[in-house]
Amino acid sequence: MFDWNRWLFSRLAAGHQVDAPFIPAARWIAEHGATIGILMLLALWWLRPTQRAGVLGVALLAALAAAVAHALADAIAMPRPFVTGDSAPWIAHGGRGAFPSAHATVMFATALGLWPLQGLRPAALAMGVLGLATAWARVYGGLHYPMDIAGGAAVATVLVYGLRFIALWLRQRWAAPRGRRVRRQLLRRWRASTAGWSS
16 A cells, blocks of 8 residues: 655655755754744734734644644654654654644644734744744654644644634624623622622
8 A cells, every 4th residue: 555654754854864965954943943933922922012812812722732732642652753764863852652743733723823813914924834844844854754744734723713613603602692691690790799899
């Protein structure tokens, strides 16, 4: 049976080439891509005060994406290329599960989370480009198969749009007549419970 994942990896990765030309660049990007992403979010939070709530929400989304990706990777326990012998260990890394790629999951979830925020589409595109560069570096350096990256992108997409669907559903339920009645009842109870505070 044709193994497209390993075939594509053999075309993209350094493998066992002793004179692989891009190893230093791949090593640097693979090790610092996440840090650059964090600095980008901090810069957005600082430079766009009107979007701070949205940027904070995206940061929380990134943390959730990391937790989900690590949990899935530990449960699935797919080996990395340098563990299976398909690549030399060009980048120092532990042997924990590789699928889905946590870096890809977090960076693509961050890019998708930034996309709908007003005025932040250039930042979303920049985060997407950073995610692709980091994904390439980690495949080239023998840390991931292409399927790990595709899995991370899929998990990010399901997570982001799943949460948006849930938020939209809750908003519609809350805005419905029954939701308005519930809001009024909660408001009356809160006012009644706090009536004695000012006395």
